[in-house]
Amino acid sequence: MAVKRSPHSYGHLPLQIQTQSFCNGRCSICPYRIVSKKLDQGAMDWDLFAKIASELASESVLSTIVFELHNEPLLDRRVFDWVKYVKSISPNKHCSIVTNGELLDNFSSTDIRQSNVDTLVISLNAHSKEMYESLNNGLNYDRVMRNVSRLLSDQSLRQKVTLSFVLTEQNVDEVYQATRYWKGQGVRTRVMGVANRAGSLDNYEGIRLKTEYYGSPLPLRVWRHLMASARGVIGCHLPLYQMNILFNGDAIICCHDWNRASVVGNIGTSSLREVWNSDRMNEIRRLLLRKRYEEINSCQECSLVK
Numbered sequence: 001m002a003v004k005r006s007p008h009s010y011g012h013l014p015l016q017i018q019t020q021s022f023c024n025g026r027c028s029i030c031p032y033r034i035v036s037k038k039l040d041q042g043a044m045d046w047d048l049f050a051k052i053a054s055e056l057a058s059e060s061v062l063s064t065i066v067f068e069l070h071n072e073p074l075l076d077r078r079v080f081d082w083v084k085y086v087k088s089i090s091p092n093k094h095c096s097i098v099t100n101g102e103l104l105d106n107f108s109s110t111d112i113r114q115s116n117v118d119t120l121v122i123s124l125n126a127h128s129k130e131m132y133e134s135l136n137n138g139l140n141y142d143r144v145m146r147n148v149s150r151l152l153s154d155q156s157l158r159q160k161v162t163l164s165f166v167l168t169e170q171n172v173d174e175v176y177q178a179t180r181y182w183k184g185q186g187v188r189t190r191v192m193g194v195a196n197r198a199g200s201l202d203n204y205e206g207i208r209l210k211t212e213y214y215g216s217p218l219p220l221r222v223w224r225h226l227m228a229s230a231r232g233v234i235g236c237h238l239p240l241y242q243m244n245i246l247f248n249g250d251a252i253i254c255c256h257d258w259n260r261a262s263v264v265g266n267i268g269t270s271s272l273r274e275v276w277n278s279d280r281m282n283e284i285r286r287l288l289l290r291k292r293y294e295e296i297n298s299c300q301e302c303s304l305v306k
Contacts, residue, residue: 015061015243015272017052017068019044020076027099027140029125029166032070032201035258044208044247048268049082052245055272057090062243068098069244070258075261080115087116089152094118098164102139105146109154118123118136120157121190122148123164126171127178133170149181152187168207197294199301200258208303235288236305241277253284261297 020043027031048068056062067073074097076082085096096119099306104112112120126132129141148298151157156270163182164176164203179189196204239253249268252260262284265275284296293299 013241014064015056015062015242015245016069017044017049017074017245018051018247019067019070019079019082021247022075022176022204023070023072023100024075024102024138025072027100027125028203029135029168029194029201029260031197031202031258035070035200038126038180039260040248042247043076044249048249049268050085052267052272053082053086053089056086056093059272063092064094064096068096069255072100072103073097074099074106075105077106078089080117082114085115085281091116096121098123100136100139101147103146104151105143109150109157112151113154113156117160119162120151121161121162121164122151123166124148124178125164125166125168125175127174127181131171131174133167133253152185157188162190165189165191167193170207172209172211180265195256196282196303197258198256198261198298198302199252199303204303234298235293236302237292238279238304239285241286243272244253253281253296256302257298258305259298262299280289 009143011304012220017061021036021039021041022274023030023032023036038051043284056065056179065138067079067083071089073079083097086093095117097117098121101122123136124132124144125135130145133139137204148161148163159164163178165171165178175191179191181187194204195198196208197203236254238255242255244252244257245267246260249266250292251264251265251267253262253264264281264284265278267275270278287293288299291305
């Protein structure tokens, strides 16, 4: 039985899952190095994950499962086994892993292939080693690129790879070069603007994009302009179409809520459906639609609504 759609749901909903909360990077475009010191950290229990996977199997609206949320998913040696489990009971669900790519060599090509993961998104954010290491602090550029090359050399895995770039004022020229290069190699890319992660990224003003970026295809630029215009009319749309579950089962309203300031329920004690349609979640949506961001803890300082 599919989720009964509330007035606030539309399309197919992505679910982001944090199977553990740690990261091996200290990237300048990410607040992990700060928030990890002040918030509880841990790993998801199998029983909780199995409950989520079981409920997902009967919820057709939740069609995409992203194994990443404020963490590096490949620090969890169970992650491909857990993807495989989801695909075994819900073969039509789209499973994606978003990773910095440094730890891909901890897993064999067979491990990755047999998990039936649909998409591997690798965050590069740069084209040169110098720019990569200035943005992705603590990560080994050469190791990451070896891992990318290994995946691309395997035709069955190559088609699953997307290389991801977060735009900053510092890397904007390199992102244009990188996307042209990788597209020329037949590799998918995606480009996203940097956000202040609901106010938790302390150096945001120093890295936010202040110039126009023309590296994206025209249809994508038009779509982004329309989405930005929509936010101006209806407020932020993220809590209308995504769910986000932390390692302990807490559900936060938005993937940008790094401080976990707006917890709307716990999947250990409630179902996915109950949390999605909870009074608290719907009240936050009403506030967003009225642009009363100051009344939502996680939205007060967010660059997406300012």
